Amino acid sequence: MQPSPYPPTPVRPPVPAAFAQPQQPPQPPAIPVPHPLPPGTLLAGRYRISGYIGGGGFAHIYDAHDCVLGHRRAIKEAFAQDPHTRRQFQLEAEFLLNARHPNLVRGYAVFEQAGRFYMAMDYVDGATLEEIAIQHIHATGLPPPEARILDWVLPICDAVRELHTQPTPIIHRDIKPANIKLTRDGVPVLIDLGLAKLYADGTRTIGAALAFTPGYAPPEQYQASGATDQRTDVYALGATLYFLLTGFQPTEAPARLSARALPPLRGLNPVLSPASEATVLHAMALDPAQRPPTAAALTAELRAARGALDVGPPPAPKSPTVVGAESPPRSRPVTQPSQATRLGSVAATADLHRPLRPLVAGLAGMPAAVSRLLRTRPPAEPGEAPTAIAALLALVMFALSTLAIVWGWALVFVVPGLLLALVSRLRWTRHTPSDLRGVTGTAAALCILWPLLWLVVHLHG
Numbered sequence: 286m287q288p289s290p291y292p293p294t295p296v297r298p299p300v301p302a303a304f305a306q307p308q309q310p311p312q313p314p315a316i317p318v319p320h321p322l323p324p325g326t327l328l329a330g331r332y333r334i335s336g337y338i339g340g341g342g343f344a345h346i347y348d349a350h351d352c353v354l355g356h357r358r359a360i361k362e363a364f365a366q367d368p369h370t371r372r373q374f375q376l377e378a379e380f381l382l383n384a385r386h387p388n389l390v391r392g393y394a395v396f397e398q399a400g401r402f403y404m405a406m407d408y409v410d411g412a413t414l415e416e417i418a419i420q421h422i423h424a425t426g427l428p429p430p431e432a433r434i435l436d437w438v439l440p441i442c443d444a445v446r447e448l449h450t451q452p453t454p455i456i457h458r459d460i461k462p463a464n465i466k467l468t469r470d471g472v473p474v475l476i477d478l479g480l481a482k483l484y485a486d487g488t489r490t491i492g493a494a495l496a497f498t499p500g501y502a503p504p505e506q507y508q509a510s511g512a513t514d515q516r517t518d519v520y521a522l523g524a525t526l527y528f529l530l531t532g533f534q535p536t537e538a539p540a541r542l543s544a545r546a547l548p549p550l551r552g553l554n555p556v557l558s559p560a561s562e563a564t565v566l567h568a569m570a571l572d573p574a575q576r577p578p579t580a581a582a583l584t585a586e587l588r589a590a591r592g593a594l595d596v597g598p599p600p601a602p603k604s605p606t607v608v609g610a611e612s613p614p615r616s617r618p619v620t621q622p623s624q625a626t627r628l629g630s631v632a633a634t635a636d637l638h639r640p641l642r643p644l645v646a647g648l649a650g651m652p653a654a655v656s657r658l659l660r661t662r663p664p665a666e667p668g669e670a671p672t673a674i675a676a677l678l679a680l681v682m683f684a685l686s687t688l689a690i691v692w693g694w695a696l697v698f699v700v701p702g703l704l705l706a707l708v709s710r711l712r713w714t715r716h717t718p719s720d721l722r723g724v725t726g727t728a729a730a731l732c733i734l735w736p737l738l739w740l741v742v743h744l745h746g
Contacts, residue, residue: 318340318364319364321337321340321345321347322334322337322345322347322362324336327352328349328360328396328398328403329394329396329398329403331351331352331353332349332350332351332352332358332360332403332405333349333350333352334347334348334349334360335347335348335349335350335357336348338359340362343363343364343373344361344362344363344364344374345361345362345364346359346360346361346362347359347360347361347362348360348408349405349408351405356408357408357410358393358405358406358407358408359390359405359406359407359408359409360403360404360405360406361403361404361406362401362402362403363401363402363403363404364401371402374402374404376455377392377404378392378395378404380392380448380451380455381404381406382394382395384447386443386444386447387440387472388440388441388443388444388472388473388474388475389444389447389448389474389475390406390407390409390474390475390476390477391406391407392404392405392406392407393405393406393407407474409466409468409474409476410468410469411466411467411468411469411474412466412467413462413463413464413465413466413467414437414462414463414465414466414467414473414525414529415461415462415463415528416463417429417467418462418528418529418532422532427532427554428529428530428531428532428554429529431530431556431557431558431561431594432591432594432595434526434529434530435561435587435590435591435594436591437465437467437473437529438473438522438525438526438529438587439584439587439588439591440472440473441460441465441473441475441522441525442522442580442581442583442584442587443580443584444475445457445460445475445518445522445580446579446580446581446584448518449515449518449579449580454515456513456514456515456517456518457475457518457521458497458502458506458513458517458518458521459477459497459498459501459521460475460501460518460521460522460525461498461501461521461524461525461528462525462528462529464476464477465525499537500524500528500534500535500536500537501520501521501524501525501535502517502520502521502537502538503516503517503520503521503538503569503571503573504538504539504542504571505517505573506538507538507539514573515578515579515580516573516576516577516578517573518580519568519576519577519578519579519580519582519583520568520569520570520573520576522568522580522583523564523565523566523567523568523569523576523583524568524569526561526564526565526568527547527550527565527569530550530554530557530561530565531548531550531553531554531557532553532554533548533553535547535569536548538571541571542571547566547569549562550562550565550566558590558593558594560589560590560593561587561590563590564583564586564587564590567586568583671712672709672712672713672721672725673709673721673724675705675706675708675709675712675725676705676706676709676721676724676725676728677724678701678702678705679702679703679705679706679709679725679728679729679732680702680724680727680728680731681702682698682699682701682702682705682732683698683699683702683728683731683732683735685698686698686699686702686732686735686736687735689739693743696735696736696739699732699733699735699736702728702731702732703729703732703733705728706725706728706729706732707729709721709725709728710725710729713725
């Protein structure tokens, strides 16, 4: 990631007094990290290690094969022996063994072997949102589309709500793009509860050693007191969205508390909607009291922002105008007939008009409605342009059928003319302009009357 292009601002943002001087949490003593288990190691007589996935200062994660059920599993090995780490591992295992949420990784077994604790979990086959976002930026120079990001994060918000609404709420405390995986089926899954803590209302969180990921931790997580609650995860969800929507790492909370402001999202991603920007900034408020109080409240704001992206563009003006003067389409997911589609249809109609003008002008008895229709103007609704094209092609077929005066076989053109007039008629709606209705009716009438006239002339000729 490239550094933020914004220089430090001399204006210090308003900061709650309780967080004016954040303290760095005491670091736990270094724990000797044992070597990972070699491939082929059998655990609990059932799980055979296939490879090493990763790990940190407290645990290793392995790729394993369940020899009983034949499934691929992830095995977490906790090698730290201090009471806090043991309690933390027990907390994570108890919850994951009972988890039933589709966006939370599920545990299957917990066991101890050779003085180490192990947990067998779902192997989430896919890439993390961090990896996906970085690949997209490298390929296109832009972050992933806004709607797609919101569709990823909304299920994660619901998974976090599930954690928070347990009989004894669980605070994740390490939500970030690297801890969310997208499966091959496109399902986002929150994969790591390694820093989670139990929370009782009105008390401090209880759990393992203090830890966090810079940029995704709120100011209170830097405090030695460890006074974190549901709003800590709300901040991390907002920071996760900040990275995914802009491609920039969010500014660390201590820097924001001192002199470095958080760069505005739409300054980094100009096509981002104001609603999404406002929601992220609300979630990343430095004062916990200024954030959405729960993950459910944040979900409601994100759903409103996502829903606004699906609203179609305003209707085009009905007064005559030039296609080239139309405003460009808005940058948003095309979930309904978009302005770009409509402008393309109008341009196609306009191109068709040019060769038809001399022909239509020479047709005897053609009503004045044709000339009004042939003026280049935006359609009143997205389906009008194809309706107009079908009517005008019916006129073309009629014009070609008039060659029957010289070559009798040309009369066959009235058949496609009638079919095109019928297609145009079937596409009528209550909004179809009267001039277009007139052209369709005229084309159908000419295609019917001309063969009758031709037969009368030849029978009496």
